[in-house]
Amino acid sequence: MNQASNTSKIKYTNDSRNVKEIEKKIFFNFFQGKSRLAIVSHLDPDGDAMASLSAMTFFCEKQNIFSQIFQFNKPPFPEYNYWNISIDNIDNLCLNKFDGIIFVDTPSLKRAGFKDNFEVLIPSISIDHHIDNKYFTNFSLIYPSFCATAEIIFELLRESLDYDLPLDKKIMEALLMGILFDTYYFQTENVDAILLERASFLESKTNSIHILKNILFKNQTPQIYSFWGKILLNTSLYFNKQVVVAKADDLLYSEFEKKDKNFSRDFASEGFINHLMNLRNVEIAIFIRELTDVYKVSIRSSIKIASRLANRFGGGGHENAAAFRIDKKTFLSIDELENSIINTISEIWGEKKEK
The missing domain is CATH 3.10.310.30 (Diaminopimelate Epimerase; Chain A, domain 1)
Structure with missing residues (x-):
């Protein structure tokens, strides 16, 4: 698929609990020919946002693509940035230094903390599970029935992961962390058998569920x-x-x-x-x-x-x-x-x- 222009919009809202092949194709095609990507999530980044940002950073590294995270502010708990990923302020985002931008777990530019006059003038893609997504990017992959954006990213990447590679293990750990956070350790109303199978699979490959649980939830005084x-x-x-x-x-x-x-x-x-x-x-x-x-x-x-x-x-x-x-x-x-x-x-x- 050819890269969309800066003004064209391709929207996919998938209300099922599965990712379609055409959506995977759109996702992977976005990275073709890219050498520098910016990655952004919502302000006050929570566990799912930080997990999704981290997973996309590791995926870019796997593709030999330079990436940089830009955020309005840092997470409320530094432990959410378990992998110590570098985070720059969105005020420092200079679009002409990148050939694409990825938005994860944010439904709008406003929710990401951008000023009203900000325009996305480079190729862009959004991966999100908010039902009120504003479809503000060239490509919008929106899955309101998914429990976490990390769950979406896992399904997009699942068939491409090499489970013996250390970098891919970091991707899977990050995605498991996002699922744990947004379901409050499987307590939310949207948890189902599909989610539990995906989380179980990630745990079988990483053996990190208890470590991640303590990082996310054992942080009170x-x-x-x-x-x-x-x-x-x-x-x-x-x-x-x-x-x-x-x-x-x-x-x-x-x-x-x-x-x-x-x-x-x-x-x-x-x-x-x-x-x-x-x-x-x-x-x-x-x-x-x-x-x-x-x-x-x-x-x-x-x-x-x-x-x-x-x-x-x-x-x-x-x-x-x-x-x-x-x-x-x-x-x-x-x-x-x-x-x-x-x-x-x-x-x-x-x-x-x-x-």
Whole structure:
């Protein structure tokens, strides 16, 4: 297949749990004739984003292609960058120094942290599982039914991997890490037999599942648990206890920052929302964080509502996990934002708020 021009768009949205041969062909053809590739994921890169970035870096190395990762910011936990891949800031991305750019696990340029006037003027491809992908690249390979972008990349590469090569083992370790993170160690609603087979296969080749689990999830401190305890004191239940909202405002963050100069708002908040979903009867969990200029809101759900809710506030994600950021000037207080979220859930459900 000939390389698409900078303005042409070839879109593939595959709602099945398998990758088609034509999609594999598009993926591999993209690398033909390339010598320098930029790789980008979403801002606040999580375990799946970092795993996908790492796997694509190793794949480029295997193809003798120079690659460089550009990100809006670094991951909340440095352990997510298990392989110590070099990460540059997206402000330093100069497109004319590359002959292609790969976007992984990000549905839009905005979600990647680019400014509104940024244009992708070189050949580009997107590999993603967000249902709200904006199809902003020349080639878009979108799989909303996949549990993680790392799972997509594994299926694209599966037949080409040489399981005896050390570099390919690193690729498989990275992909297993992404799957573990985005399923919260196989606890999310979208885990199925297909996903478990793929993860089992990767584990059989790498023997690294327990190491990766500890990297991803065994990273809390007593102080963080103390912080979480304070948040739990400020939770509210709605809709007959089916919806829980937790908040961490600036005063709470400041209290812990005064106690420990190494306290990080990002580190302390990571993973908390997943515990809210363990509450009895809860179907939707909302975690609102007050940062310097924005409110950052994470959403988890056992029903297919998370992305719809996030979309109403300019965010996005998946049916069971989504997020959005909103300027603090939009709402007078964190409580006003909470009320707006609950009213929006009420509109989506067609119910009255009940607390």
